[in-house]
Amino acid sequence: MMGKSLMLKKTLDVCKKSEVGGNPLQPPTSYRSPRFILSYLILFGIFFTSCSKSTPLVSFDRKEVFQSIKIHYKYNFKDEINTFNLKCIKDLILDGTVAMDFWYNEDEQNTLIKIVNEIDFFNLSDTLKTIRPDSLACLFDPDPGLQSLKIKYLNNNKTVKWFLYNTDSLELNRISKITNLLDSILENDPGYQMLPEPNGGYL
Numbered sequence: 001m002m003g004k005s006l007m008l009k010k011t012l013d014v015c016k017k018s019e020v021g022g023n024p025l026q027p028p029t030s031y032r033s034p035r036f037i038l039s040y041l042i043l044f045g046i047f048f049t050s051c052s053k054s055t056p057l058v059s060f061d062r063k064e065v066f067q068s069i070k071i072h073y074k075y076n077f078k079d080e081i082n083t084f085n086l087k088c089i090k091d092l093i094l095d096g097t098v099a100m101d102f103w104y105n106e107d108e109q110n111t112l113i114k115i116v117n118e119i120d121f122f123n124l125s126d127t128l129k130t131i132r133p134d135s136l137a138c139l140f141d142p143d144p145g146l147q148s149l150k151i152k153y154l155n156n157n158k159t160v161k162w163f164l165y166n167t168d169s170l171e172l173n174r175i176s177k178i179t180n181l182l183d184s185i186l187e188n189d190p191g192y193q194m195l196p197e198p199n200g201g202y203l
Contacts, residue, residue, distance in 0.1 A: 062103060062191070069109050069116070072150040072159075073182050077202060081182055084152075088186060094200035100191055108185055113153065115181055119174045121151060121158065128162035128171040142202045149179065 073081040078091035081102065088102040104112065116122075143165055150159040162175060186192050 062101075062105060062189075064103065065106055065109075067103055067109070068153070069104070069113055070152040071104075071112070071182065072148075073179065074148045075144075075179065075183075076147075077144045081186060088192070090192070090195050091198060092196055093198045093202065095196065095198075098195055100195065102186070102189070102192070104185065112178070112181065115178050116151060116153065119177050121160070121178065122156045124158075124160050124171070124174065126158075126160060128160065128175065129168040130163060130166045131168055144202075147179075149175065 067083050067086075071081055071083045075081075076091060077093075078089065078097055080087075080089040082088065083103045086101055086103045087099050089097050089099045091097055143163070145163070146161055147164060148159055148161045151157075160175060162172065
């Protein structure tokens, strides 16, 4: 009889503990509170974001280097290369313009410097000589108007302006050696190639 009383007492004690402390197989009530759940979600979000950043996205960013030669080239209608502020602008015509970060790496800068010296850029006229206005060159249309190229290198800082049409061919050939190189470097840049294509055209 005494044994049965002890067993009954233990059973009652276990039931009381269950009522006070809850089911030991379930997590404490505090873990199921809205505040705990919110904290858990925030921590999970931070962890997930950290994991996402560890997988780099495909990028064609150029390695940033000091620009010993700086270029500001305004060409066509609204296209620009401006390494004074490390940007370039692509004319999308009907869709406006789009800009992206851009500068020249060391090898490109060395090539540019070589061509600048080769054409004696800093001794060119401020405005390239034009030919007679009654020339056949006047028939080209549409005319994007005045083009310009500013170059700063060492103690030299010069801007040259010209027209694509009606400019003396000899002087145009000289300036074209540097502008063709600028065009080629930009157009072969993977980041630039990912920009949208122009929409429409000029009449």
